Amino acid sequence: MTAYRDCAHPKNSYEDQALHVESDNLGYFCCVSRLKFLLSYAKYRLKSDNEHDIHSPYIFEFYNNVICDENPYYVYEDIESIRAKLLLTDLAIQIEDHGAGSKVNASNTRKVKDIAKNTVKSPKYGQLLFRIVNRLKPQTILELGTSLGISTMYLAAPSKKTQVVTVEGCPNTAKVAQVNFDKIGFGNIRLVNATFDDFLPGYLAKTNVLDFVFFDGNHRKEATLNYFNQCVEKAQAHTVFVFDDIHWSEGMTEAWETIKQHPKVTSTIDLHHLGIVFFNPDLSKEDFVLRF
Numbered sequence: 619m620t621a622y623r624d625c626a627h628p629k630n631s632y633e634d635q636a637l638h639v640e641s642d643n644l645g646y647f648c649c650v651s652r653l654k655f656l657l658s659y660a661k662y663r664l665k666s667d668n669e670h671d672i673h674s675p676y677i678f679e680f681y682n683n684v685i686c687d688e689n690p691y692y693v694y695e696d697i698e699s700i701r702a703k704l705l706l707t708d709l710a711i712q713i714e715d716h717g718a719g720s721k722v723n724a725s726n727t728r729k730v731k732d733i734a735k736n737t738v739k740s741p742k743y744g745q746l747l748f749r750i751v752n753r754l755k756p757q758t759i760l761e762l763g764t765s766l767g768i769s770t771m772y773l774a775a776p777s778k779k780t781q782v783v784t785v786e787g788c789p790n791t792a793k794v795a796q797v798n799f800d801k802i803g804f805g806n807i808r809l810v811n812a813t814f815d816d817f818l819p820g821y822l823a824k825t826n827v828l829d830f831v832f833f834d835g836n837h838r839k840e841a842t843l844n845y846f847n848q849c850v851e852k853a854q855a856h857t858v859f860v861f862d863d864i865h866w867s868e869g870m871t872e873a874w875e876t877i878k879q880h881p882k883v884t885s886t887i888d889l890h891h892l893g894i895v896f897f898n899p900d901l902s903k904e905d906f907v908l909r910f
């Protein structure tokens with residue numbers, strides 16, 4: 619009997635995922651929406667494929683060697699030690715919320731350790747971002763949604779030649795992120811304190827092509843589609859977009875459905891928490907729902 623690869627590790631079990639979601643969005647998810655999310659995750663677990671079901675050679679290779687790569691890269695420890703310190707600090711900051719919000723804490727004063735616990739990508743997904751960038755080697759990366767800069771560091775780590783621009787609307791959150799960037803000492807991160815609406819049109823006017831974009835802020839349908847529609851104009855065959863929280867709400871699932879239908883989009887990979895979008899015309903127009 620052939621043992622097929624399936625990179626949903628036991629530690630990422632359904633229960634773990636459910637707990638992760640609950641702690642991420644505790645106050646926001648009322649019983650009904652939490653149940654809907656859990657149902658959508660259960661459906662994903664039933665529907666998602668492993669390598670056995672992938673007929674595209676490119677996606678097969680990408681799944682096995684990038685998404686499921688379990689090698690420990692040295693930089694993971696450096697970034698995780700910064701996260702560990704954030705989780706211990708008692709510093710509290712005033713938050714300016716320009717997005718859908720985490721809603722874990724309705725107050726505008728938040729402890730940095732709570733942001734680190736509830737808002738920031740987990741090691742599993744941060745390290746996946748690292749591996750995707752390590753494989754694609756984009757010259758430039760745009761990240762919408764810096765928070766404390768954990769995902770930014772994962773994006774910037776594979777190559778100092780990659781210029782990373784990351785955008786954060788909340789000034790005090792951006793200040794904490796900048797301290798983290800100074801600590802890690804990468805010279806290839808430019809942090810912009812602005813709202814996405816203020817920043818994007820000017821940035822895109824000066825940009826010929828976007829190599830890689832990570833959309834991780836303002837998880838609302840209209841906002842997500844608005845950012846996508848602006849950015850897609852600058853997408854070429856080698857471009858890859860990654861969207862966070864594509865099933866966070868019904869609106870986000872609808873946004874993901876619309877993105878998949880866009881004529882420039884070819885293959886997409888749905889990992890439930892994250893969606894990866896390819897524009898390469900050599901790939902089939904197909905959505906791969908893969909276990910992770």
Ligand SMILES: C[S@@+](CC[C@H](N)C(=O)[O-])C[C@H]1O[C@@H](n2cnc3c(N)ncnc32)[C@H](O)[C@@H]1O
Nearest residue numbers: 716717738739763765768769787813814835836
């Ligand atoms: C989910 S967090 C980003 C997490 C980060 N990428 C990580 O994993 O380490 C989203 C961030 O986007 C910011 N944000 C949300 N909507 C925004 C907007 N319209 N303009 C600028 N920043 C926004 C929030 O302040 C928040 O810090």
